[in-house]
Amino acid sequence: MSMDVGSKSVKSDINVTPLVDVVLVLLIIFMVITPMLQRGKPVQLPDAKHVSALKGGGDPVLLSITADGKAWIDKAEVPLDQISTELNVAMQMAPGSPVMIKGDKSVDYKRVREIILEVSKTHLLGVSLAASEIKEKK
Known part of the structure; x- marks a missing residue:
C-alpha cells in the first residue's frame, strides 16, 4: 500500500x-x-465405439507397435523373440502393473497377433489393448 x-x-x-x-x-x-x-512410442490408435477405463495397479507397462511393425517397450525397441523376456524384466521392476498394448491402426493384424502371442507366453494378467474412443455427435 x-x-x-x-x-x-x-x-x-x-x-x-x-x-x-x-x-x-x-x-x-x-x-x-x-x-x-507421452509414454511409449507415438502411434495412431484404432478407433472404437466402446472403450473401458484401465483398472488396477498404477502406471501400465506400455508395449507399442509402430506403423512399421516394430515392438517397443516404453522407448526401447524389442525384437519379437525377446518380448516375453523383456516384459518379465519390466514387470519385475513394476510388480502388479498392467500391460497395455498400443498398436498403430495401419499395422497388419497378423503382426499384432504375433506380438500378442509372445505376450501370452509371459502368463501375465491384465493385458489390455489401447484404442481411441469415437465420440458420438449429438
Missing part, C-alpha cells in the same frame, strides 16, 4: 506484474513438460 503525502486517504493498488510473471513461467513450464508426458 502506498499513501499520498497530501491526502489522508489510503491508496490500494494491486501490482499485477508479479502475477503475470508467475503465470508466464508456469505457461512455459507446462509447454515444455507436456510433450514429455
Whole structure:
C-alpha cells in the first residue's frame, strides 16, 4: 500500500506484474513438460465405439507397435523373440502393473497377433489393448 503525502486517504493498488510473471513461467513450464508426458512410442490408435477405463495397479507397462511393425517397450525397441523376456524384466521392476498394448491402426493384424502371442507366453494378467474412443455427435 502506498499513501499520498497530501491526502489522508489510503491508496490500494494491486501490482499485477508479479502475477503475470508467475503465470508466464508456469505457461512455459507446462509447454515444455507436456510433450514429455507421452509414454511409449507415438502411434495412431484404432478407433472404437466402446472403450473401458484401465483398472488396477498404477502406471501400465506400455508395449507399442509402430506403423512399421516394430515392438517397443516404453522407448526401447524389442525384437519379437525377446518380448516375453523383456516384459518379465519390466514387470519385475513394476510388480502388479498392467500391460497395455498400443498398436498403430495401419499395422497388419497378423503382426499384432504375433506380438500378442509372445505376450501370452509371459502368463501375465491384465493385458489390455489401447484404442481411441469415437465420440458420438449429438
